[in-house]
Amino acid sequence: MATDSQLSMWEVFMQSKPGNNYIHAGTVHASDKKMALQNARDTYTRRGEGTSIWVVPTDAIVASDPNDNDMFFDPANDKVYRLPTFYVMPEGAKAI
Amino acid sequence: MTEEQAIYNYCLRMGDNSLIQSYRLSEWCSNAPILEEDLALTNFALDMIGRAQAMLAYAGKIEGKGRTDDDLAYRRSERQYYNHLIMELPNGDFAKTIARLLFTATYEFYLFTDLQRSADPTIAAIAAKTVKEVKYHMAHAGDWVLRLGDGTEESHNRIQKAINKLWMYTGELFETDETDAILADKNIAVDLALVKAKWTAHITGVLKEATLSVPEDEYMQTGGRKGVHTEHLGHILSEMQYLQRAYPEAIW
Numbered sequence: 001m002a003t004d005s006q007l008s009m010w011e012v013f014m015q016s017k018p019g020n021n022y023i024h025a026g027t028v029h030a031s032d033k034k035m036a037l038q039n040a041r042d043t044y045t046r047r048g049e050g051t052s053i054w055v056v057p058t059d060a061i062v063a064s065d066p067n068d069n070d071m072f073f074d075p076a077n078d079k080v081y082r083l084p085t086f087y088v089m090p091e092g093a094k095a096i
Numbered sequence: 097m098t099e100e101q102a103i104y105n106y107c108l109r110m111g112d113n114s115l116i117q118s119y120r121l122s123e124w125c126s127n128a129p130i131l132e133e134d135l136a137l138t139n140f141a142l143d144m145i146g147r148a149q150a151m152l153a154y155a156g157k158i159e160g161k162g163r164t165d166d167d168l169a170y171r172r173s174e175r176q177y178y179n180h181l182i183m184e185l186p187n188g189d190f191a192k193t194i195a196r197l198l199f200t201a202t203y204e205f206y207l208f209t210d211l212q213r214s215a216d217p218t219i220a221a222i223a224a225k226t227v228k229e230v231k232y233h234m235a236h237a238g239d240w241v242l243r244l245g246d247g248t249e250e251s252h253n254r255i256q257k258a259i260n261k262l263w264m265y266t267g268e269l270f271e272t273d274e275t276d277a278i279l280a281d282k283n284i285a286v287d288l289a290l291v292k293a294k295w296t297a298h299i300t301g302v303l304k305e306a307t308l309s310v311p312e313d314e315y316m317q318t319g320g321r322k323g324v325h326t327e328h329l330g331h332i333l334s335e336m337q338y339l340q341r342a343y344p345e346a347i348w
Contacts, residue, residue: 029132030132035243038236038239039132039133042139046135046139
């Protein structure tokens with residue numbers, strides 16, 4: 001990561017309404033948990049976008065390495081039999 | 097003084113407090129230490145604009161001369177503004193802005209909490225909306241005072257200096273006059289002595305936790321309630337009212 005003279009980074013996840021998944025909204029800078037939550041609130045919920053917020057220190061996120069993309073993701077591309085649409089539905093089958 | 101005149105004064109005062117404080121916080125736009133704080137302070141300014149609008153609109157309605165919130169904001173001179181002096185003081189450094197916000201937001205939190213039970217339904221409704229906003233402003237300012245006070249030597253000294261300098265402007269927040277007396281009698285206004293006790297307890301708690309000392313009550317500045325201001329208000333108004341002064345009735 002580039003040298004950042006600001007406070008440490010936090011990833012912000014927002015839930016738009018109860019029951020929905022939390023979706024990544026962006027990042028904020030903050031020196032502690034409370035400040036991260038407040039900054040996330042001030043930055044991402046000004047127009048009523050959310051009802052709940054998670055903040056996670058950016059360095060707590062474990063990310064996949066783009067150099068491993070071949071190994072990680074390519075094998076999934078040519079295995080159409082893993083998709084339900086690969087199989088022909090028997091006629092008359094119910095409740096599948 | 098009639099009850100209507102007193103309500104007019106009372107709302108004008110609260111509206112002016114919000115408007116002038118909002119102006120000062122808006123000055124942080126693009127100047128705050130970090131982007132997130134820039135957004136926070138200007139968000140607060142927007143909350144205050146909303147409150148000023150509601151208070152001034154209601155004052156105009158009570159006055160009954162057809163003046164709108166805009167008329168009251170843009171067409172009164174300095175001596176006709178009744179905000180507390182602390183609202184108009186220049187921002188200074190970030191510590192001074194935060195110290196002021198702690199003082200004013202704490203005041204507003206206890207004031208508007210009690211005003212929710214005002215016998216005037218419009219004031220009670222504005223108070224109910226405002227309380228949620230100022231509770232957050234108070235928490236935000238309090239957290240910053242803790243971080244600065246209990247932070248580095250530099251941040252500790254700056255916030256202590258700001259608190260010491262602003263202290264003499266806090267006495268005015270609890271001044272009362274005929275307007276307050278008339279409305280307190282009708283359960284429209286709140287008892288500022290009760291607000292003061294809660295304010296002092298909260299501020300003392302925050303300052304102690306932040307390893308800061310609480311200034312002694314000495315000479316207290318006064319004048320805002322009589323329209324007698326520091327030299328700073330005139331500069332605010334000359335900029336804020338420029339357009340309406342130069343192009344009366346301008347709309348866009």
